[in-house]
Amino acid sequence: MALTKFGFIVTGDNFVQPQGTEKFSMKVIGISHPSEGIAAAQELVADGIQLIELCGGFSxxxxxxxxxxxxxxxxxxxxxxxxxxxxxxxxxxLA
Structure with a gap:
């Protein structure tokens, strides 16, 4: 099965940004604290995302x-x- 649905979770500010083409879609979710990553990841999985990448702000x-x-x-x-x-x-x- 080819990768067609990718998710990325980034720490910084709260937002959701879907984008893509007919063959590939990506959903980026911005969160303000790593603890919010749990709900974001659960949302991505519920949306059928096949692979999740976490930004470097996650331990x-x-x-x-x-x-x-x-x-x-x-x-x-x-x-x-x-x-x-x-x-x-x-x-x-820290900023």
Missing amino acids: PVWAGRIIEAIDYAVPVGVVAYGPESIDKMHALF
């Missing part, structure tokens, strides 16, 4: 909670940053 703990909350229904990946980016990432999320 491994929150990623695990989300994966468990959707009962492993679809693969969940997490954007990762190397050690050279940690200080700059930290500053972004």
Whole structure:
């Protein structure tokens, strides 16, 4: 089965942005705190999303909670940053 429905959850502000073509659709959900990622992921799974990606603002703990909350229904990946980016990432999320 080909990937036709992709979901992305990003921390920052609350919004929902669907987009795509006839062959591929993507739904981006913005949330203000990683704890809201559980409901967002459940919504994506209910919408038939086949793959979920979490932004780098999610810790491994929150990623695990989300994966468990959707009962492993679809693969969940997490954007990762190397050690050279940690200080700059930290500053972004404290602003």
